[in-house]
Amino acid sequence: MDILKIVNKRIPNIDGKRVVTGQARYTRDVKLPGMLVGGILRSPHPHAEILSINTERAKMLPGVFAIVTAADTPLKPYIYLGGTHSDRLPLAHKRVRFIGEEIAAVAAVDARTVEKALELIEVSYKPLPFVLDPEEAMGPNAPLLHENKERNISAYGSRIFGDPQKAFAEAAVVVEGSYETQAVQHCCMEPFTCIAQFSTDGQIDLWASTQAPFYVQKEVAHVLDLSPNDIRVHEVRVGGGFGGRSKVAELEAITTLLAMKCPGRPVKIALTRKDEFETRTVKVPMKIKLRTAADREGRLLARWISIISDNGAYNHCAPSVSAVGATMSYVMYRVQNVYAEHYTVYTNKQTTAQMRGYGEPDTVFAIEAQMDEIAGKLGMDPYEVRMINAIDPDETLINGWKITSCGMKESLQRVAEAIRWDEKKRAKVPGKGVGIACSIHGTGGRWYPDGDYSSSNVKVGHDGVVIVETGAVDIGQGIRTTLAMVAAETLGVDIEQVRVISMDTATTPSDMGAFASKTAFLGGNAVRDASLDAKGQITKYAAEILQVPQEELEIKDGYVWISAPLPERCAPIGDFVLDNPSRIGRHIVGKAFWESKTTENFNRTTGYGNTCETYAFSAHVAEVEVDEETGHVKVKKIVAAHDVGLALNPTIVEGQIEGSIAQGIGFTLMENHTWDQQGRVEATDFKSYRIPSIGDVPKMETILIEPIDPAGPYGAKGVGEPALVATPAAIANAIYDAIGIRMTSLPITPEKLHKAIKQNRIQQDTTPDHP
Amino acid sequence: MTKYSILTPTGLDEALELLEKHSGNIKPLAGGTDLLIDFRYGKPAPEFLLDITCIPELNRVKVNGDIRIGPATNLTDVSQSNEIKSWYAMLAEGAGCVGSYQIRNLATIGGNICNAVPSADTAPPLLAADASVKMRSKAGERTMPVAAFFLGPRKNALQPGELVTEIELPTLKERTGSIYKRYTHRKALDLAVVGVAVQLTLTPSLEIENVAVALGAVAPVPLRVEAAEKLLVGNPYSEELAEEAAELAKKFAKPISDVRSSAEYRQKIVRVFVKRSIAEAHQRAISARSGE
């Protein structure tokens, strides 16, 4: 490859100044003339029949412009995963299934009027029995949430590879255990906001804090019986996603519906943090049963996994999150005999859905605990057991995943070196410990049929300004910068020449959105191809004008160069663009649609198929200190090595990893989204729901392993989600190393650990000594 | 949106006059880090807020043998005052762990005690220091021990029209060491699960001459653990003795269970933290003797 000038360099975020000076425009900053305030009436019951809704009194209130209920909708559910999975209406119809479910919405002149109007809406309910625990929900006496969903099972999947029964019977060691993970909030800095405007000509303009504008367009059109292109989702900055803004937030349709009732008056719905905590999606909590078998040398022989995922009251993406979580049991390490099953079960709680890592941090927490236990039983080092079973480049896994580039072993080696693993294992200090864990994560993929693509236009102006149009979304992860770098590198211009227009569904070509750790990979490929197209067009016209063969033309530093006989700088690229006043040149718009070529649609039944074009790997080590008297865990250091392919911008990549480590520490040690016995959310603000502050984040060392990926733009892979997967497992393993106690449920709060330490002591005291 | 007018008196007399004039319709405002949040959470606001931070005499630390702290002194200043740091390390530590830098630059010591939540971080140190609170209204002035000032969660001894005008800390003997330790789940920006202040004075022969053990967040008001104090006084420090005192403190504490912690766990923490605080206060008392 030629020497890179921009890509792989630490270019500052092109949005950085705007964002830190408050000039970047988020949805909350959008102010439109005549804008109304929208508010939502929510269910006070975890489960109830709606007997009647009377909005007459509320409608009479001066200042109220619109009130909508399910009766104003065509009663079509959101698509999400499609088919029988679609079960959620934009507004509750006849029945509510969780506290906080949307029943009606109001648009009025100000917040106070909205509040009053909401109070005036009369709803009569017949409360129904409810169920909050997924295992109970599967039981014979549990109330059913949805028709045709026996035992409240929304989705079930199972798969079998090889002969697990035989392999377990013949194994030298078998370990097994039950594990539990909690619900977690995404904690985006920007609480969800949406603005909708309806014009009498039928056009709808939307501004929303979303990760996936094209999904919003599709879903809103579907549930309201509109044509997708009647809806234009506009470009805004988005203050965080982490999966919580993925696909659609269900409020976009409600806002649109309100706006349609008052043409010309835009409507804004802005959630408070409390709303967000009480009603938006949270990470899927899982109960995991896992069994692992290995031979005498520590080679894995078989795996058996059964997952019960808490779906909440409706389907979002939890069924697919459960499937991906289960997949980890046979792709993390090489294993031939597998039984895997997963249940996604309805409960009367807010919907659970994807969060950074997509079910992987949960199952990896269990898997990596057992890797350590196997090592323990065989008297091996946890590091060694992982090296023996780690994936190699160019390997095909039992589920058909075709690994191309793979830095798994190198990641393991590098983190072990960095923490001085051998030394720390030899010289053990009581209360201190180290733990190690790995991850594998697909980049992009055909998780949705034919959804592994992105597209881009690259326009060049006569002033040399390059405008990259992409459907990809910057949710704070810095993708605008990364894509600008790809364009600048490919076209041969300076980064300052590049502007990025993203996520405007009317002007930018289609992209599924910022999820599946795919934006740099898919968006990058599309932008690279579109830039190549633009470059070809420029050199073609330059060749005509300059009367030299096109092959002898190059673009460098924003100029067209003739390369032979001696390199000679001709003219800035803009001189060959049509809108130049001198009218030389042509109109330049590079275009590209990039789609993965080797991948197969994810088969939810068999689990077989090469879903992703490439896979990213990591290893984390955590070093902890446990205060055995209080149960407090101090994370002293985390070293994270990530195979990211070529790091398009190392600073941004490290930012993703460091942010994930902080989030992973919260997930492992502090964060717990809980409901009381009535199904009410317990912690509704950051005073009670604790996320790590800077003081809780330890020294972090990030190591980038950069094999050039054959399919990635300049060799890059995704990093957004992989970065979170290994952290919880590494910390839990380090706690075991420190005090010999295996924690099997998250979060490992001081109180919980303290209890476990005490119990362990009692057990030790009452276990008779061996004679 | 909550609406109120902010009054900015230039002196204490004017402030007291305004308080009387708008009686029932006015509240003192110091840093606002409790008050304004209450409004945001829906508590009704009075028509007037009386900004006391602009009254110079309420906003300073005076040292003259004893230490007198103006209630409107912000917690950054309290935690960084050299006199407070060297004589009442526990108070500097208590003030220094509140919230974050931004909060401490606004929050005042007077606001912290007037707000009177069980987890207030300056309360155990003030209690252990035998501080007294001076209050004034148009009708006159009175002083009471800080222990009497706290009446319950968010309840204090102030009468309508009264302002806290000074917090007094007595002169200390040599060979005194103190510490404030709080247990939080998160390192910063978190409320105490348990707060412990210990102040300990040694005799020349290194027996414990005087000791105060105060707890926060384990009862409706901050508490002194007299039983533990009695046990310690007259004895030389030993680990066993500290353990025993800590056990008494644990029994004495009457914490509640809430989202942050169970009562049982809080009691355990009381034991661990009282033990550790006594040990560290003792260490500091010894260092104080050798002039460190």
Ligand SMILES: Cc1cc2nc3c(=O)[nH]c(=O)nc-3n(C[C@H](O)[C@H](O)[C@H](O)COP(=O)(O)OP(=O)(O)OC[C@H]3O[C@@H](n4cnc5c(N)ncnc54)[C@H](O)[C@@H]3O)c2cc1C
């Ligand atoms: C993010 C955050 C974190 C926090 N963390 C902590 C923490 O870790 N530990 C902790 O203890 N607290 C914490 N607090 C609470 C708060 O900061 C403290 O209680 C602070 O000391 C209050 O002081 P203030 O000057 O802001 O009081 P204000 O809010 O101005 O006043 C509080 C009350 O006292 C009254 N008042 C104030 N001064 C006087 C006076 N001189 N005479 C009579 N009445 C008076 C007011 O009328 C009001 O009722 C935190 C608050 C926030 C917002």
